[in-house]
Amino acid sequence: MKFFEFLLRIDRRIIYAVMAALVILPLVRPLGLGVTTGPRARVLFEALDSLPEGKAVLISVDFDPSSMPELYPMLTALMRHAFAKNLKVILCGLWLPGSGLADQAVTTVPPEFGKKYGEDVVYLGWKAGVDAVILGMGENIKNVYPIDYYGHPLDSLPMMDEVERLRDIPLAVSISAGTPGYADWLLYGQSRYGLRVGAGITAVSAADAYPYLQSGQLTGLLAGMKGAAEYEVMVQKAGYSQTYMPAVAAMDSQSLAHVVILVLVVVGNVAFFATRKTKRA
Amino acid sequence: MHISTSVLTWVAVILTFGIFSFLWKDNPFYKFCEHLFVGVSVGYSISLTWYNSVYPDLVTPLFRQGQLLYIIPFALGLCYFARFIPRVSWLIRFPMAFVLGWASGVAIPAFFQTNIIKQIQGTFLTPSIFARWDVFLWALITFIGVICSVFYFFFSREHKGALKLVSETGIVYLMVGFGASFGYTVMARMSLLIGRLQFLLGDWLGVIR
Numbered sequence: 467m468k469f470f471e472f473l474l475r476i477d478r479r480i481i482y483a484v485m486a487a488l489v490i491l492p493l494v495r496p497l498g499l500g501v502t503t504g505p506r507a508r509v510l511f512e513a514l515d516s517l518p519e520g521k522a523v524l525i526s527v528d529f530d531p532s533s534m535p536e537l538y539p540m541l542t543a544l545m546r547h548a549f550a551k552n553l554k555v556i557l558c559g560l561w562l563p564g565s566g567l568a569d570q571a572v573t574t575v576p577p578e579f580g581k582k583y584g585e586d587v588v589y590l591g592w593k594a595g596v597d598a599v600i601l602g603m604g605e606n607i608k609n610v611y612p613i614d615y616y617g618h619p620l621d622s623l624p625m626m627d628e629v630e631r632l633r634d635i636p637l638a639v640s641i642s643a644g645t646p647g648y649a650d651w652l653l654y655g656q657s658r659y660g661l662r663v664g665a666g667i668t669a670v671s672a673a674d675a676y677p678y679l680q681s682g683q684l685t686g687l688l689a690g691m692k693g694a695a696e697y698e699v700m701v702q703k704a705g706y707s708q709t710y711m712p713a714v715a716a717m718d719s720q721s722l723a724h725v726v727i728l729v730l731v732v733v734g735n736v737a738f739f740a741t742r743k744t745k746r747a
Numbered sequence: 748m749h750i751s752t753s754v755l756t757w758v759a760v761i762l763t764f765g766i767f768s769f770l771w772k773d774n775p776f777y778k779f780c781e782h783l784f785v786g787v788s789v790g791y792s793i794s795l796t797w798y799n800s801v802y803p804d805l806v807t808p809l810f811r812q813g814q815l816l817y818i819i820p821f822a823l824g825l826c827y828f829a830r831f832i833p834r835v836s837w838l839i840r841f842p843m844a845f846v847l848g849w850a851s852g853v854a855i856p857a858f859f860q861t862n863i864i865k866q867i868q869g870t871f872l873t874p875s876i877f878a879r880w881d882v883f884l885w886a887l888i889t890f891i892g893v894i895c896s897v898f899y900f901f902f903s904r905e906h907k908g909a910l911k912l913v914s915e916t917g918i919v920y921l922m923v924g925f926g927a928s929f930g931y932t933v934m935a936r937m938s939l940l941i942g943r944l945q946f947l948l949g950d951w952l953g954v955i956r
Contacts, residue, residue, distance in 0.1 A: 482770050489941055493948055493955055535942020536935065562792050565799070594800040597853055613803065649861075654853075657860040669935035673928040680889060681869025683861065690931065691938040710956055716941040723937045 467744050470737040481730065488726055492718035499718050506679060507696035510639070510664040510686025514547055515704070517636055522554040522628070524635045526651060527571075529643035530563035533668050537641050539694035539713035540666035541571050543701050544639055549579035549586065550706035554625050556635070558590040558611070560599070560646040565592050569615065578709065584623040591615030596646040600654040604632045604661075632659045637685065641666040648675065652683055666693060691716055749953030760951045763943055892920040 514523065525544055529537045548555050555576075557568045572589045581587055590611040593599045602610035607629065608620045620626045629635060638661050640648035648665035655661035662685050667675055669690025678684040688697055694713035701707050751757065765780030805824075809817035823845060829838035870893045876886040898910075899917030906914040948954045 479771060486940075486944075489937070489944055490948065493941070493944060532939070535945070536938045562795050562799075563788065565795055592795065592799050593804075594796065597850065601853065615799075653857045653861050657857045669931040669938065670928075672931045673924060677866060677869065681865050683865055683869075690934050691941070692934065712945060715956070716938070716945065719941050719944075720934065720937055723941075724934070727933055727937075 467741065470740045473733060473737040474741060485723060485726060488722045489719040492722055493715070496715070497718040497722075499721050501692075501695045501699045501714055501717050503696045503700055506687040506689070507693055507700065508686070510666075510688060511547070511697060511700045513637055513662070513664060513685045514544070514553070514639075515551065517551065517553055519552040520554065520628075521636050522556050522625070522634065523548050524556045524558065524632075524638035526638065526640040526642070526647075527557060527559040527564045527568040528561045528640055528647040529567070529668070530561055531567065533643035534567065535712075535716070536668050536691045536694060537643060537666060538567060538571075539691070539711070540641050540688050540697060541567070542575055543694065543697040543707075543711075543713075544641075544666070545571060545575040545587075546578070546707040546709070547697075547701050547704075549576065549581050550701070550704075554629075555587045556590065556625075556629065557588070558599075558603075559592045560596050560640075560650065561643070562592050565615065578707070584618065585625055588620075588623055588625050589615045590620075596650050597654050600632075600650060601658065604655065604659040606631055632661050635661065637662050637664065639664040639666060642671075643668050644671055647671075648678075648684065652678060656683065666697075691720060751951050751953065756950055760947065763947065767943075891916070896920045 517523065523544075525541065525548075527541060545555055557572060559565060559568055568589055568591075572583070572587060576583065576587050590607070591614060593610060599610055608626070611620055613619050614623065632638075632655055638651055638655060640651045640663060642648045642665065648663060648667065651661065651663045656663050663683070664686040665675060665678075665684050666688035667690075669692070672687070672689035672693075675684065675687055675689070679687050688694060691713050695711070695717050698711040698714050702711065762780050762783070765776045768774055769777045805817060805821060808814040809821055823842040826838040826842045829835045870890050872886055872890055876882050895913050895917035897917070899914045899921065901914075904910065945955065949956060
């Protein structure tokens with residue numbers, strides 16, 4: 467019994483230290499546990515993969531830096547996939563603090579594939595008024611965004627000649643950390659303009675998104691860092707990109723941390739019930 | 748090891764350690780970092796809102812291009828600030844009424860279509876699901892789950908006998924849902940920790956890529 471009481475009295479800071487050590491170790495020395503791909507990520511991959519060359523994909527950057535470890539790898543992996551397939555990419559955002567993150571992706575990813583701004587990729591930026599923005603884009607994108615994030619008039623960007631409104635976009639992916647996000651694209655983009663929507667979301671909000679996936683409203687779902695890693699693996703296996711994959715690199719740490727938490731939950735419960743019995747006696 | 752010489756990286760590292768110091772206990776360094784974060788976030792948001800939305804969508808058309816129709820949204824926007832002047836604070840009702848009316852009109856049909864009609868359709872046991880046994884099984888589990896979970900929130904009749912069985916099955920489904928949410932939350936929090944450690948080990952210390 468004393469052992470169980472000892473377990474229940476362990477200082478939380480010791481647990482933090484153990485956890486930190488077990489997360490750092492696989493980052494420095496990868497264990498090579500591997501990443502398996504699931505059907506939800508595959509649906510999104512195949513949807514994007516099957517689009518004809520030259521079509522435009524909309525990626526909505528609906529997250530801020532606090533969700534960056536989970537969602538930014540999704541953004542870059544999706545962009546790499548799209549560029550490898552010679553698709554055009556339109557970026558926009560419903561989250562104000564995410565503006566800089568999309569800008570960072572626009573400046574780093576397209577050059578890897580020799581893609582040019584204005585011809586292969588356009589970043590519209592952020593606008594206030596979530597529902598009004600999506601509904602406006604359904605009618606005419608240039609009315610909502612007369613200029614892009616960098617101040618170029620949309621009329622001066624050749625890529626936007628072929629994309630007038632949401633109906634000209636065969637697939638949109640909202641990478642969202644909450645509200646506003648994929649739910650708003652479904653609410654206004656899909657219900658009104660028939661927009662096909664895929665989603666990449668934080669693990670916290672994943673359980674909420676499954677009903678939309680089951681009903682067929684979402685075309686694929688990337689949930690958390692694992693979802694990002696799955697997409698990175700599929701992009702790499704298809705030979706589209708061989709660049710560093712941050713989400714895949716983090717998966718060993720993630721797995722080890724989950725094992726530790728499982729052990730702690732089991733041990734904590736056993737110790738709790740064992741000591742409770744003694745206390746009652 | 749290749750330690751970064753970038754000042755910005757070092758600032759980020761110091762602030763990261765400041766936030767992590769809360770794990771030991773609450774302290775002034777943590778408080779400083781927390782307040783700095785709030786201040787920077789607000790300042791960043793205000794400047795971006797001005798340059799991305801207010802200036803190009805209101806100031807330019809109204810004051811530089813002379814499109815007088817924009818006086819209406821400008822006046823409605825100003826009414827929000829009436830809240831700070833008690834004598835005319837009632838003016839705030841105009842923009843609020845406009846926003847509520849517009850948003851309700853736009854959102855209610857879309858919400859009904861997306862979250863009710865489509866979701867009910869998603870629970871239907873259509874002939875196509877009988878094509879494969881696993882699809883049928885999952886559809887049946889979903890169907891039972893929806894019925895039982897919704898019934899758990901039906902309070903007009905006491906839950907006893909067969910009704911108790913249905914409602915308790917609903918509780919099981921709800922608990923499974925909460926468990927899944929908790930599991931995903933653990934994964935999310937670990938991901939954030941890993942992201943920060945990747946920054947410290949990679950961008951700062953240069954130990955990893």
